[in-house]
Amino acid sequence: QWQLQESGPGLMKPSETLSLTCAVSGGAISGSINYWAWIRQSPGKGLEWIGSIYYSGTDYYNPSLKSRVSMSVDTSKNQFSLRLSSLTAADTALYFCARHNSARDPYASGTFGYWGQGTLVTVSS
Amino acid sequence: EIVMTQSPATLSVSPGERATLSCTASQSVGNKIAWYQQKPGQAPRLLIYGASMRATGIPARFSGSGSETEFALTINSLQSEDFAVYYCQQFTDWPPLYTFGQGTKVEIK
Numbered sequence: 202q203w204q205l206q207e208s209g210p211g212l213m214k215p216s217e218t219l220s221l222t223c224a225v226s227g228g229a230i231s232g233s234i235n236y237w238a239w240i241r242q243s244p245g246k247g248l249e250w251i252g253s254i255y256y257s258g259t260d261y262y263n264p265s266l267k268s269r270v271s272m273s274v275d276t277s278k279n280q281f282s283l284r285l286s287s288l289t290a291a292d293t294a295l296y297f298c299a300r301h302n303s304a305r306d307p308y309a310s311g312t313f314g315y316w317g318q319g320t321l322v323t324v325s326s
Numbered sequence: 327e328i329v330m331t332q333s334p335a336t337l338s339v340s341p342g343e344r345a346t347l348s349c350t351a352s353q354s355v356g357n358k359i360a361w362y363q364q365k366p367g368q369a370p371r372l373l374i375y376g377a378s379m380r381a382t383g384i385p386a387r388f389s390g391s392g393s394e395t396e397f398a399l400t401i402n403s404l405q406s407e408d409f410a411v412y413y414c415q416q417f418t419d420w421p422p423l424y425t426f427g428q429g430t431k432v433e434i435k
Contacts (some may be wrong), residue, residue: 238424247413247426247427247428247429248370248415248426248429249426250423250424250425250426253422261421261422262424263423264327264421274366278340280340290375297369299369302372302375306376307358307419308357308375308376308377309343309360309375309376310370310417310419311358311360311417311419311422311424312360312369312375312382312417313362313372313401314372316369316370316371318368318369319369
């Protein structure tokens with residue numbers, strides 16, 4: 202059974218860069234054909250997909266955030282990470298990491314079957 | 327960007343009754359629609375994908391229907407554990423983009 206756990210600072214200041222990590226257990230990221238994603242949830246914007254990455258490093262991002270986002274994978278630690286720059290109060294949200302469902306199924310590949318519990322990030326001066 | 331609109335925002339239902347939730351896409355998404363359930367303090371849980379396929383371990387009382395732009399999630403004989411917020415989600419393959427509806431809260435009547 203896959204398990205995901207987010208970690209990172211809970212409080213950030215405007216203009217800073219957020220770094221979050223998702224530790225994966227129950228399987229090896231490098232042995233999985235699934236993509237890995239970051240999704241956030243805020244009262245104002247609801248659920249918002251941020252970006253996804255494959256163990257090889259192939260990545261793609263939400264166009265609305267693309268200029269400020271980067272993701273990376275560390276297969277030796279079985280984890281993947283998110284960096285979000287130029288933070289504003291609008292980036293205050295609960296940040297989830299998640300695993301895409303099987304890339305082999307065209308109707309499932311874009312869905313998220315495993316999620317972490319989420320980590321709350323507040324941006325405030 | 328495809329916009330997903332869910333209705334109603336809140337649905338009041340008595341235990342044992344049926345609930346029908348709607349989700350409308352601003353343009354055709356084929357069958358690339360999923361439904362999630364979220365309870366307070368928890369992450370969303372995948373219920374339905376491909377518009378009508380139940381995810382592993384999801385009870386048969388949950389069913390999905392629809393295609394193109396109009397979709398529905400039906401919950402038959404609501405159980406106490408089904409009172410939660412439900413989200414629809416669409417995805418496109420290229421460019422890859424995943425968008426969620428704003429949610430429908432199913433509450434006890």
